[in-house]
Amino acid sequence: MRLRRLKVEQLRQFRQPFVMDDLQPGLNLIHGPNESGKSTLVRAIRAAFFERYRTSSVDDLRPWGDSAAAPTITLDFDAQHKSWHLVKSFLQRKRCDLTIDSTSYTEDEAEEKLAELLGFQFSAKGVSKPEHWGVPGLLWVEQGTGQNIEQAVEHAGEHLKSALNSLVGEVASTGGDELIEQVKARWSELFTPTGKPSGDYQRLEKEREVHQQEIDELQARIQKYQEQVDRLGKLTQDYERTQHERPWEEVERQLEQTKERYRQVQKLEQQQAQEKETLTHLQNNQQLLRQNQEQLWSLNKKLEVRKAELDKAQRELEQAEARSPATASSIKAAKTAYEAAAKQLEQARLQDIRSRLEQDIRRLEQQNQTLTQNLEKARQYQQELEQAREQSRQNQIDSREVKVLKNTEHQLKEERIRSQTIATRLTWQLEPGARLALNEEPLEGQGERQLLEESSLVITGVGTLGITPGGEDLASTRRKLSALEQSLTEQMTTLGVDSVQQAEYRVAAHEAAERTLRHSRELLGSVAPVGIDQLLADQKETESELQKAKAQLQNSPAPEPGQQAQVTDVASAEAKRTQAETRLAEAEAEERKHQTELLTRRQTRDNAESEWYQLQDEVQNPEHQKQLQKLSAELAGIEDKRVRLEATLQAREQEIIEARPSILKQDIERYQRSISNLRQTQEERQRELRDIQVRLEAWGAEGLEEQCNEKVAELEKCHRRYQELHRRAQALNLLLTLLTEKRQALTRRLQAPLQKHLNHYLSLLFPQATLEVDEHLRPGTFSRGTELGQIAELSFGAREQMGLISRLAYADLLREAGRPTLVILDDTLVHSDTDRLEDMKRILFDAANRHQILLFTCHPEKWSDLGVAPRDILAMKEQACSAPG
Structure with a gap:
């Protein structure tokens, strides 16, 4: 198969026709950078070939944002020694048209x-999938899928086997298949499809x-019985x-002794606590007495300080x-x-009131004047x-x-x-004094008449001529003309006019009056938005406010004589008054x-004087020395106690420590827990003795050994029956293995042509x-020297290379069987190193x-x-854009 020409239009980025x-x-x-359209051409x-022309599941072919597009693909190719021309639109x-x-052929x-x-x-519904692609799905490699070949071979398997059979004959269709099926049937009676019984x-x-x-359970129970005994x-x-x-x-006796020793220690701790309280009390009294002594000694110093x-x-x-x-x-x-500032503020406020009243009067006078003018205009606009x-x-x-x-x-x-074009035309030119009569209407001089009806022409001294107008449409024209004249008269009567011009004049006059009416309303609305009555009320209210403002101005007191020159604005006067008030408040605060x-100061002086006199009397008092002597004696007695x-507390504390009360307490707890x-x-x-006795009595009543002997006999019987089926299963396994090996030998003979082509390419790489293929013609085991493994275990780049040479071997096989081939590679072998790429x-x-190969690449x-x-796709695009038409 040879593809000669490809044309796409309205397909993804190729909105305009593109031809290769x-x-x-x-x-x-064919090369071009990313997003230049290489994958789009492969998709086209x-x-x-793969998509049904009537499918609606190929929106990916539509140019972006163009819902009215009709993606169209045209292919010209040679196959089977014939010329093929395909045009398909979606x-x-x-x-779909094919020549x-x-x-x-169509559709x-x-x-x-x-x-x-x-x-x-073809897919029965929706877009086509890999399982529908068959041989092209094997030979047309999409970007990034070169290493995945197993499923592609599986989808094209029937076509490949058909090609092989056409080369080597139906070697697989032997009677051995029937025998294998019979053995498998017997084998399946004993095993599941996965090989389990x-x-x-x-x-x-x-x-x-x-x-x-x-x-095992009975023996375990028997052993447990013996252990329990x-x-x-x-x-x-x-x-x-x-x-x-x-x-x-014995432990209880030791517990009572320890408790007695612990009680004795507790008594010592109680005595120790009581005497510690006594010592604390003595220390507090000693401190108070010393404070009193120091206070008496400090009176002389306090007198000087006071x-x-x-x-x-x-x-x-x-x-x-x-x-x-x-x-x-x-x-x-x-x-x-x-x-002074408050007086000035009062005068400024009086002046401000009078100024605002004067401004209000001027504003109200202007407003009253405007309202009066608007009222006059409103009355005019209303008229x-x-x-x-x-x-x-x-x-x-x-x-x-x-x-x-x-x-x-x-x-x-x-x-x-x-009617004038089809009426009979009568013209006359009479001599002076000559007369004619047309339908009793006298005619003289010269003139012309158009006759639509039968008429009579009387010639004086000659006779009467009858004139009958001819023409097929004359009668209908007369009727239509009469109907139109009658309709025109009735319409003018209905409208109350004598002519069409009068009716048009009335329409124009009505429209002009409506425009004047709208304009007058707008003018009236501009001067009296809510009506003349409201405007009149506003004008009266403004006059009233004006009179009231004049009366307030007249009654408002004027600034005092001599103060007008000093009057400033209210804000300045208030600022001065505030400033003066602040200074007054500060002066008052300073005075307070x-x-x-x-x-x-006076109270401090009086208090200091009173304390000095009091301390002086106290120091000079004879009782002062007596108190000092008494305090010294009391302090000496307390110190001795x-x-x-x-000393007593220290001796008792040593005795308590040697008794170790915490250890005694732990001993008590230990003895209690031990008991x-x-x-x-x-x-x-x-x-436990009671439980074991009850359990042994129950087990002895069950007869465990007798039950065990019975189960052993049942096991031996079952084992004999199982051995019979087991030997049969092994025999069937052996027979099936031998038959399968024989079948595989026939399969290898069938695979020989494919293996030949595969070895040819593999030796170059x-x-x-x-590289061996399995019974489903998929590449499987790969060996090189001492290395042995599956193709799926190779590196990504090696799997991509093995996938490509396998596809080329399939193409050779198909070509040898007389089947058309076309190899399409979209950005393949991108993971190959330099040496391997050279081999590829x-x-x-x-x-x-032997084959046509379309290799698309961005490198x-x-x-x-x-x-x-x-061939550069971008250059071809530019040529397509610059082409005429």
């Missing part, structure tokens, strides 16, 4: 011819496992020995009294300034409005009826013109502070390596001798030595 022709029978290298070829213009030499029939040629099938074989195996499990003997011996020795009684404080308070009082005149003068000046309304009413006429009247007049004129200071008590544990252990032995170029060049520099001239 002169494709060579061997290698074709796939859509032309979406908005669904069509093979001179024979044409479904054309698509079936394509599927039959290349070996694929089934039926009686599975049931016997499970029964054997159940019997063995039951025997041994345990019963040991527990009985331990229980009787412990019951005789009663070890918890004398100094008294002198200082007297000096500070005299200084404060000296500042009193200045403070009084300051507050007097502040009050005078505040009263014009009434006149326009009356004019509109007088000339009111239905404009639509007038249009109908004009139309009727127009039709009448046209009909009269038409001064008075407070005087009172404080304290020393003796501290509880000993008693609980003995009780648990007793309970991996010398001394082998040799392989592609070799394969191009043309890597393929510059492929031996073919590259």
